[in-house]
Amino acid sequence: MNPILDVRGVTKRFGGILAVADVSFSIAEGExxxxxxxxxxxxxxxxxxxxxxxxxxxxxxxxxxxxxxGRSPCKLVHLGLARTHQIVKPLNELTLLDNATVGACFGxxxxxxxxxxxxAMEVLQRVGLGDRAQLPARSLTIAGKKRLEVARALAASPxxxxxxxxxxxxxxxxxxxxxxxVSQIREGGVSxxxxxHLMQAIMSLSDRIVVLNLxxxxxxxxxxxVVHNPSVIEAYLGEPDIVDKLARTRE
Amino acid sequence: MILxxxxxxxIVGTAxxxxxxxxxxxxxxxxxxxxxxxxxxxxxxxxxxxxxxTGYVNFGHIVFYGLGGYVGxxxxxxxxxxxxxxxxxxxxxxxxxxxxxxLAILRLRxxxxxLATIGVLQAVQAFVSNFDPWGxxxxxxxxxxxxxxxxxxxRALWITYYLIIAxxxxxxxxxxAIKNSKFGLGLFAIREDEDAAIVLGVNVTVYKAVIYSLSAxxxxxxxxxxxxxxxxxxxxxxxxxxxxLEGIVMLMLGGQGSVMGAALGxxxxxxxxxxxxxxxxxxxxxxxxxxxxxxxxxxxxxGGLIGWLYRLLPRARKVIE
Numbered sequence: 001m002n003p004i005l006d007v008r009g010v011t012k013r014f015g016g017i018l019a020v021a022d023v024s025f026s027i028a029e030g031e032x033x034x035x036x037x038x039x040x041x042x043x044x045x046x047x048x049x050x051x052x053x054x055x056x057x058x059x060x061x062x063x064x065x066x067x068x069x070g071r072s073p074c075k076l077v078h079l080g081l082a083r084t085h086q087i088v089k090p091l092n093e094l095t096l097l098d099n100a101t102v103g104a105c106f107g108x109x110x111x112x113x114x115x116x117x118x119x120a121m122e123v124l125q126r127v128g129l130g131d132r133a134q135l136p137a138r139s140l141t142i143a144g145k146k147r148l149e150v151a152r153a154l155a156a157s158p159x160x161x162x163x164x165x166x167x168x169x170x171x172x173x174x175x176x177x178x179x180x181x182v183s184q185i186r187e188g189g190v191s192x193x194x195x196x197h198l199m200q201a202i203m204s205l206s207d208r209i210v211v212l213n214l215x216x217x218x219x220x221x222x223x224x225x226v227v228h229n230p231s232v233i234e235a236y237l238g239e240p241d242i243v244d245k246l247a248r249t250r251e
Numbered sequence: 252m253i254l255x256x257x258x259x260x261x262i263v264g265t266a267x268x269x270x271x272x273x274x275x276x277x278x279x280x281x282x283x284x285x286x287x288x289x290x291x292x293x294x295x296x297x298x299x300x301x302x303x304x305t306g307y308v309n310f311g312h313i314v315f316y317g318l319g320g321y322v323g324x325x326x327x328x329x330x331x332x333x334x335x336x337x338x339x340x341x342x343x344x345x346x347x348x349x350x351x352x353x354l355a356i357l358r359l360r361x362x363x364x365x366l367a368t369i370g371v372l373q374a375v376q377a378f379v380s381n382f383d384p385w386g387x388x389x390x391x392x393x394x395x396x397x398x399x400x401x402x403x404x405x406r407a408l409w410i411t412y413y414l415i416i417a418x419x420x421x422x423x424x425x426x427x428a429i430k431n432s433k434f435g436l437g438l439f440a441i442r443e444d445e446d447a448a449i450v451l452g453v454n455v456t457v458y459k460a461v462i463y464s465l466s467a468x469x470x471x472x473x474x475x476x477x478x479x480x481x482x483x484x485x486x487x488x489x490x491x492x493x494x495x496l497e498g499i500v501m502l503m504l505g506g507q508g509s510v511m512g513a514a515l516g517x518x519x520x521x522x523x524x525x526x527x528x529x530x531x532x533x534x535x536x537x538x539x540x541x542x543x544x545x546x547x548x549x550x551x552x553x554g555g556l557i558g559w560l561y562r563l564l565p566r567a568r569k570v571i572e
Binding site: 051053072073074077078083085089090091092093094098101102103105106107110112113116152156 | 431432433436437439440442443444446447448449450451452453454455
């Protein structure tokens with residue numbers, strides 16, 4: 001099967017810092033790929049390269065058979081590549097409905113206002129914000145804002161969704177809800193690339209995992225392979241006995 | 252459809268009322284008062300497209316009005332074009348310039364953009380003050396003959412009055428139409444968080460340039476009409492920096508982001524300014540009072556008059572947009 005996203009030898013420097021160095025991986029259609037690594041490993045930078053926020057210095061990114069290197073983020077949304085932000089960016093003074101309508105209006109289908117409104121309402125209900133549709137986005141808690149990020153991205157009816165730490169800062173109940181939501185999204189046929197620090201979540205959700213460290217790809221494989229990989233343990237997980245801990249949560 | 256919105260009918264009704272009022276008893280002084288109010292509403296409404304809708308503070312908005320006046324007057328007198336054609340051409344020319352300029356300076360954000368707009372105003376004023384075809388710093392004068400095609404000065408003044416009222420109504424209708432459109436939603440997204448808007452698929456470069464250029468069109472038309480009516484133009488009255496600043500006060504006073512707010516702020520401020528300027532004791536203090544007013548509004552009613560109204564009557568939001 002053709003990969004939905006193919007990242008080939010991508011490199012990005014910020015001045016003297018090599019933020020992402022020659023990273024390659026691909027995502028199959030309908031797959032959830034987890035992206036993990038210690039702080040400063042280059043995960044969010046890699047996201048910003050994939051969706052065009054930063055221009056890369058080297059390499060190619062192929063999305064749905066098209067070379068998208070150097071395209072602006074707004075063009076990529078029209079092709080079907082949507083994302084959420086680690087630091088949420090709600091449109092504060094607009095209602096939740098308007099927030100999601102922006103996503104639908106300017107997304108892959110480039111809907112008219114009327115059609116976008118109904119799509120927006122639908123996605124808000126899907127993420128459990130339907131009853132608050134008329135409230136301004138600033139009134140939400142952090143968990144609500146994370147869900148709004150997901151709703152907005154979904155409203156664009158993406159083929160590939162980039163989720164940047166949607167679980168960070170949520171309490172256990174909210175985490176369980178968000179995990180359920182992510183699996184539902186995948187069942188709807190959307191491929192997902194997600195960054196996550198919460199190991200148990202990423203282990204249970206991902207089909208495969210890519211590990212970054214200091215901008216380089218350290219390992220790639222199924223979740224259990226990755227956590228048993230000695231270099232991953234050394235670079236990322238540190239203490240050796242965490243493997244057993246993780247294995248237990250997986251069971 | 253915008254035609255079915257109640258607020259659309261309110262705008263059209265108000266415009267017709269304004270057009271008819273000074274006719275009773277041929278009240279010329281009332282007409283002159285109303286024309287200034289209409290111009291203030293035009294300036295505030297179009298400035299609102301930038302500040303209230305898009306979140307870009309334009310300190311040099313008056314440059315569109317002045318340039319429109321120059322182009323219009325030049326076409327009407329030197330080239331002998333008819334008034335309406337000259338005014339429309341002035342609008343289109345200034346809009347086009349604004350679009351090209353916008354592509355360049357709208358890369359700047361926040362305070363840097365605001366500073367650039369002051370620079371634009373200064374640069375244009377300096378250019379016009381040295382531009383020979385437009386009479387350098389002495390400006391241009393209209394001969395009485397110029398009013399002949401419209402049936403003499405008396406009729407010409409009435410005709411420009413009706414045209415200005417029409418431009419005022421169009422300004423508000425434009426604001427209303429944009430507010431309820433997909434384009435408007437894109438602008439609001441830019442205002443709230445430009446980076447988020449980009450990632451959500453809004454083509455912000457084009458959107459910003461288009462709104463900057465749209466916000467130039469009707470003020471330029473109004474400038475052409477007003478300076479034609481006044482019969483003269485020079486750089487100091489065409490590019491009056493104070494009027495540019497007062498436009499911002501009008502918006503804050505009425506409530507930015509709202510069609511009614513901009514119009515209300517423009518109308519009320521102009522009325523207040525007129526009564527202060529004509530009062531023997533207060534005429535030197537009108538800017539002091541404007542400053543104090545701005546301070547009070549920012550501190551006590553950040554949403555302006557319209558925000559205050561919405562708080563009192565939440566249902567008003569549905570009718571008064």
